[in-house]
Amino acid sequence: MKLALYSGTFDPITKGHIEIIKKASKMCDKLVVAVLNNSSKKTLFSLEERKEMVQNTLKDIKNIEVIEHTGLLVDYMKEIGCNYIIRGLRAVVDYEYELSLAYGNYDISEGNIETVFIPSSKEYLYVSSSIVRELALYNGKLDKYLDNYVIEKIRKKIKEC
Numbered sequence: 001m002k003l004a005l006y007s008g009t010f011d012p013i014t015k016g017h018i019e020i021i022k023k024a025s026k027m028c029d030k031l032v033v034a035v036l037n038n039s040s041k042k043t044l045f046s047l048e049e050r051k052e053m054v055q056n057t058l059k060d061i062k063n064i065e066v067i068e069h070t071g072l073l074v075d076y077m078k079e080i081g082c083n084y085i086i087r088g089l090r091a092v093v094d095y096e097y098e099l100s101l102a103y104g105n106y107d108i109s110e111g112n113i114e115t116v117f118i119p120s121s122k123e124y125l126y127v128s129s130s131i132v133r134e135l136a137l138y139n140g141k142l143d144k145y146l147d148n149y150v151i152e153k154i155r156k157k158i159k160e161c
Contacts (some may be wrong), residue, residue, distance in 0.1 A: 004084040010050045011043040012150045016124035020088035023118050025061050037070040057147045073110045090120045135141035
């Protein structure tokens with residue numbers, strides 16, 4: 001693959017996300033990481049804050065570009081000539097949800113976009129941004145799930161709220 005895209009809300013970016021991004025970056029010449037503004041989700045961090053955390057966390061991976069995106073991802077992918085979406089899979093519940101997205105994106109793109117699934121390692125099977133936000137709220141231990149830079153950001157944000 002020459003060009004692929006990995007998208008998410010990243011509120012915040014977890015070690016599980018980072019693992020999938022590192023694996024995906026080895027599969028393509030360039031990986032676009034799209035930080036999404038999902039109107040159906042209430043986020044802790046602003047779009048700009050999430051993008052900055054993603055950029056900082058991934059700064060050592062040379063073949064990625066981090067962008068902000070609002071709107072239909074398929075339209076953006078067509079604009080940049082990208083035909084592959086990378087999606088991480090954790091548990092069986094993810095598979096059903098991700099498969100429906102994959103078929104939807106395939107249909108919307110008239111068969112031009114394929115989804116590549118990358119399974120998560122066992123240690124990240126149940127890691128999610130919502131779980132780490134909850135842990136942070138109750139001052140739980142976060143180093144197993146988040147990069148140190150992100151831990152600082154989430155601790156500061158929780159104090160502000």
